[in-house]
Amino acid sequence: MNGSSDVASYLIVVLFLASLLMNFTDIPQRIQLHRFSSFVRRKLYAIEEMEVDARRKAVAYMSSIGIKEPSKILEGFTDNFFLIRPVDIEPTDIIRRFKHLIRVRENSVREYVRKVLDTTERSIQYSVETVLEVVSVLRLLNKLVRHYLELGLKYNNWILVMQLAIQMPELVEIARAYVNSLNAFTSGIPIGDSVGPLVAKMLVNLQENSREISEGTDLYETEVDGRKIYVIKASGPGSNVGWPGEALEKLVEELGGTIDRIITVDAALKLESEESGEVAYGTGAAIGDIGPEKIAMERVASKYSIPIDAVVVKMSEIEALSPISRNIYEGVVKSYELVQRVIREKVREGGTVVVVGVGNTVGVK
Amino acid sequence: MLFQQFDALIMALLIALLLLVLTALLPWLISLTSSKPKAVREELVEVVRCPSCSYESPRKYEKGDYVGKIVGTCPRDSKPLVVKAIYIEKYSQTT
Ligand SMILES: [Zn+2]
Numbered sequence: 001m002n003g004s005s006d007v008a009s010y011l012i013v014v015l016f017l018a019s020l021l022m023n024f025t026d027i028p029q030r031i032q033l034h035r036f037s038s039f040v041r042r043k044l045y046a047i048e049e050m051e052v053d054a055r056r057k058a059v060a061y062m063s064s065i066g067i068k069e070p071s072k073i074l075e076g077f078t079d080n081f082f083l084i085r086p087v088d089i090e091p092t093d094i095i096r097r098f099k100h101l102i103r104v105r106e107n108s109v110r111e112y113v114r115k116v117l118d119t120t121e122r123s124i125q126y127s128v129e130t131v132l133e134v135v136s137v138l139r140l141l142n143k144l145v146r147h148y149l150e151l152g153l154k155y156n157n158w159i160l161v162m163q164l165a166i167q168m169p170e171l172v173e174i175a176r177a178y179v180n181s182l183n184a185f186t187s188g189i190p191i192g193d194s195v196g197p198l199v200a201k202m203l204v205n206l207q208e209n210s211r212e213i214s215e216g217t218d219l220y221e222t223e224v225d226g227r228k229i230y231v232i233k234a235s236g237p238g239s240n241v242g243w244p245g246e247a248l249e250k251l252v253e254e255l256g257g258t259i260d261r262i263i264t265v266d267a268a269l270k271l272e273s274e275e276s277g278e279v280a281y282g283t284g285a286a287i288g289d290i291g292p293e294k295i296a297m298e299r300v301a302s303k304y305s306i307p308i309d310a311v312v313v314k315m316s317e318i319e320a321l322s323p324i325s326r327n328i329y330e331g332v333v334k335s336y337e338l339v340q341r342v343i344r345e346k347v348r349e350g351g352t353v354v355v356v357g358v359g360n361t362v363g364v365k
Numbered sequence: 366m367l368f369q370q371f372d373a374l375i376m377a378l379l380i381a382l383l384l385l386v387l388t389a390l391l392p393w394l395i396s397l398t399s400s401k402p403k404a405v406r407e408e409l410v411e412v413v414r415c416p417s418c419s420y421e422s423p424r425k426y427e428k429g430d431y432v433g434k435i436v437g438t439c440p441r442d443s444k445p446l447v448v449k450a451i452y453i454e455k456y457s458q459t460t
Contacts, residue, residue, distance in 0.1 A: 010377030018381065188431050189409065189451055198450060201432055205416045206447040208433070237431035322453075323409065329452040363451060365433030 033158040036165035040149050043168040047145065050179045051138045057179075058131045061186040065124055067116050078136040081109055099292035109133075123188075123238025126216070127362070130185050130239035134178050141175055177318040184323050185239045190363035192320040195313045195332050196265045196286075197364040200233040200357025202336045208365075210235075213250055217242035224340060226349040236361040244356050245285075245293030249300045251354060257304030260351035263311060263339055264297065266358040270314035277331030278314040279338060286310035287358045297356070309342060311335045406456045414449040415439035426451055 022028050055074060062070035083105050086097040113128050145164065152161035184191045190198060203222065210218040212235065220231040230251060234242030252259055266286035270276060285297040285308060301308040313331040324332070339355060347353050409426035413436060420441050430436065435445045 006373035007376045007380070010374050011380055014377050014381045187428065189426075190432060198432065202449070206414065206433055206449060207416065237433065324450075324452045326452055326454055329450055332450065363431045365431055 029158045033161055036161045037149060037153060039165050040161065040168055043172050044145055046172055047142050047175045050175050051142050054135050054138050054179050054182055057182045058135050061131055062128065066118055073116055074135060077132040078139045081105060095292050095295050102292060123236065126238035126240040127185055131182060134182055138175060138178055141171065145171065173318055177321040181321040185362055188237055188363045189323045191322060191360060192315045192324055192328055193267050193359045194362060194364055195267045195328065196357035196359035197233045197236065197361040198332045199265045199336050199339060200231045200355060201364055203229065203339065203355055204231050214243040214247040216240050217244060217247040219251060224343050227343055227347050228352045230354045232354065233357040234361040237363055237365040239360055239362040241360050243293060244287065244358050245296030248354060248356055249296045252300045252304060258352060259306050259354055260347045262301055262306050262308040262354045263342060264356045264358055265311045265335055265339065267320050268312035268314055270316055274314050276315045276319055277327035279331050279334045280312050281338060282310045284308060284310050286312050311338055403457055407453050409451060410454045411451045412449045413446045415444055415446050417444045418442050
């Protein structure tokens, strides 16, 4: 027997034993559990750091506008102010119940902020509310990830930990988008979600004359080639989404339903294969609402059988929370031109149109 | 003879170990060969517009600006200039 064939035969035996060990025991899963959990932990540290960063930014912002003991205010807000969804196995009047709960929560948040804020300027008040909400979203994300990691380790549930590990990069990106959005919210720069209000502002040629039709929601009037245009958007330039559904309902009822067309403009989530800033046109109420505002639009449109159009600017979830990029700005200009074309082509001269610019109006007065 | 066999066993284990280490290092080796993304410089810019004569011009963002804010007068007809949009412009880093 020579040496090299000895080596080869031993090698075959070693590899055979190793493959038995890998195929017919739980050892690979244990190793994977260990690897994936340490990966999750590393990413979790990144999210934790971001949360600390967000807290620091929030505290700095609140003390810059004269709030005393900002960290105490922050502590009192995160973990509180949750909303319990209404019963949905008995859906009768669920929208009314949901709307009521949302308004009550919003009012208690508003009360909470108003108590500690000296200034009565509303846009600052709205921005403080948003900053507090962003920090509590990060807190929640952090707690959820930790929960699933600890649950997986406790019961040796390697599938749970593996799933978590696979989702971590996306979750870290979302957390980063939230932290970056704080810069936009505190310095008042329009974000991706502001495309609706931006288009609205362009349609009225940047005019200032408006009246408040619902709380924190403004109504503008203008004209395009002999057609009367009503434009609804949230009141800026603080971070605010207003009540566009309620505002549309009020306006249509005020006018007795004599409206030829409703056009809603909003940001929409893009598919991975789509370009940011693409503009698309369709039917329905373009609004990313949990229910009450959207159904108000649909109800009032169907009550008076008014055609309702949707114009959307496509973007990723991260872009929706970050200051707008050049692509999305071009999408805003394109959808402004599209809205004007729809008005010219589909509404008779002398007709009336309502355009609703849906979204957060941060940085857009 | 026994020594020689022992030597072959060690050899076989070493080869198996080498294979294991190579598999473990594979992702790292792949990451070495893939190219790194280019650095970009980001800058906030804004577009100002005169609502009465449609004059438009880009300019640098200044702290405290928002869309709808009056930021000077129009060079064509001296009416107020208003911020129309604020966005991020990306420049690829040359240096
Ligand atoms: Zn001018």
